[in-house]
Amino acid sequence: MQFVHNRYQIGGVDALRIVEQYGAPVYVYDADRMKRQYARIKDAFSGVPRLRINYACKALTNLNVLRLFRQLGSGLDTVSMQELDLGLMAGFDPHDILFTPNCVSLEEVNEAVSKGVRINIDNISILEQFGDQHRGVPVCIRLNPHIMAGGNSKISVGHIDSKFGISIHQVPHVLKVISALDLKVEGLHMHTGSDILDAQVFLQGVEILLRAAADFPDLDYLDFGSGFKVPYKEGGIATDIEDLGERLSTRFNEFCAEYGRELELMFEPGKFLVSEAGTFLVRTNVVKTTPATVFAGVDSGLNHLIRPMFYDAYHHITNVSNPRGKPRIYTVVGYICETDTFGINRQLNEVREGDILAMDNAGAYCYMMASNYNSRYRPAEVMVIDGEAHLIRRRETMEDLLGTQVELPQLKGAVEA
Numbered sequence: 001m002q003f004v005h006n007r008y009q010i011g012g013v014d015a016l017r018i019v020e021q022y023g024a025p026v027y028v029y030d031a032d033r034m035k036r037q038y039a040r041i042k043d044a045f046s047g048v049p050r051l052r053i054n055y056a057c058k059a060l061t062n063l064n065v066l067r068l069f070r071q072l073g074s075g076l077d078t079v080s081m082q083e084l085d086l087g088l089m090a091g092f093d094p095h096d097i098l099f100t101p102n103c104v105s106l107e108e109v110n111e112a113v114s115k116g117v118r119i120n121i122d123n124i125s126i127l128e129q130f131g132d133q134h135r136g137v138p139v140c141i142r143l144n145p146h147i148m149a150g151g152n153s154k155i156s157v158g159h160i161d162s163k164f165g166i167s168i169h170q171v172p173h174v175l176k177v178i179s180a181l182d183l184k185v186e187g188l189h190m191h192t193g194s195d196i197l198d199a200q201v202f203l204q205g206v207e208i209l210l211r212a213a214a215d216f217p218d219l220d221y222l223d224f225g226s227g228f229k230v231p232y233k234e235g236g237i238a239t240d241i242e243d244l245g246e247r248l249s250t251r252f253n254e255f256c257a258e259y260g261r262e263l264e265l266m267f268e269p270g271k272f273l274v275s276e277a278g279t280f281l282v283r284t285n286v287v288k289t290t291p292a293t294v295f296a297g298v299d300s301g302l303n304h305l306i307r308p309m310f311y312d313a314y315h316h317i318t319n320v321s322n323p324r325g326k327p328r329i330y331t332v333v334g335y336i337c338e339t340d341t342f343g344i345n346r347q348l349n350e351v352r353e354g355d356i357l358a359m360d361n362a363g364a365y366c367y368m369m370a371s372n373y374n375s376r377y378r379p380a381e382v383m384v385i386d387g388e389a390h391l392i393r394r395r396e397t398m399e400d401l402l403g404t405q406v407e408l409p410q411l412k413g414a415v416e417a
């Protein structure tokens with residue numbers, strides 16, 4: 001995403017041309033960027049003999065994105081039956097899919113077992129019931145190392161008050177369950193949260209998991225989750241993946257030597273793989289000057305991109321249509337009937353009504369959190385591959401909004417006198 005000769009390009013394609021062709025608002029994903037991020041992780045951990053990246057598809061589940069990662073050799077991390085089914089539809093081998101649900105019923109776990117995917121269990125009650133019903137089916141256990149990582153309380157999941165995982169203090173209990181039910185634990189897992197600011201904290205979690213791993217004799221893999229941070233603004237903090245790769249690989253290889261088996265090292269990145277590949281293009285409907293503020297009101301809102309309102313997330317905004325315009329300060333807002341702000345006091349090249357604005361880091365947790373609030377349609381999605389833009393999801397229509405509604409005949413008649 002950059003200006004080339006004053007034209008804003010996404011994967012080599014002119015952003016304004018994409019809007020002409022597919023309309024606004026529109027999410028645009030640069031496939032090359034996703035490939036580069038995947039290659040970065042692979043390279044960073046190339047010192048580990050057995051490495052597996054499971055793309056955490058909750059970040060973005062368009063089938064084309066799933067297939068892109070499958071072609072790169074990735075596995076898939078899934079948290080719902082629907083993600084799991086999308087993964088199978090995208091052609092993933094069931095064995096390359098890890099199912100990591102939280103607070104789901106045993107029925108959902110059973111359904112996942114019947115589809116042949118790997119199962120990751122994060123509470124003792126389900127572990128016991130699973131063991132009873134699925135003798136001989138190997139399982140992964142999600143442990144909670146109780147460390148505080150993650151950039152925001154809503155995305156920190158490894159701490160003491162978190163609902164995720166089995167507490168590391170309950171490992172003795174877990175070992176009793178395993179022994180009583182003769183369970184084969186093939187993997188241990190942790191995910192401390194997204195947006196880890198300090199690699200040292202991540203490595204502390206790793207140490208805790210390794211200490212626990214020594215008590216599980218049948219392991220085939222250790223999954224350290226994700227949380228790799230990407231920058232959202234110039235100079236923003238990012239996980240130094242190359243440094244982490246070096247340190248963690250050395251430690252992991254040491255552990256495998258002590259353990260006596262070459263284990264597989266797994267990660268399940270979402271944001272790292274797709275966040276920066278995404279750009280959200282919106283059109284400016286109105287420029288509204290009040291005594292205190294100049295608002296740029298756009299044809300989108302928290303119904304399409306909720307992260308700024310939900311997490312106070314920063315998404316960098318650029319005026320794509322007027323690169324030579326005089327820089328001015330704007331608060332960019334949406335059209336939803338609630339406070340609906342994309343960015344406060346942003347310096348943008350002069351914004352005129354009709355101008356297209358680009359929001360960065362729109363690949364992860366953006367379209368996926370979109371809704372029909374205010375009964376508006378969800379936008380289209382476009383993927384740029386090898387310098388060409390392709391529609392990968394059409395914009396919704398009234399048929400989509402009505403598709404699940406059931407109209408009662410007794411309410412369709414004329415107004416009663």
Ligand SMILES: Cc1ncc(COP(=O)(O)O)c(C=O)c1O
Nearest residue numbers: 056191194226227268269270271
């Ligand atoms: C279990 C699990 N794994 C992986 C991820 C992906 O995290 P990130 O997008 O920070 O890479 C998440 C995100 O919430 C998660 O809950």
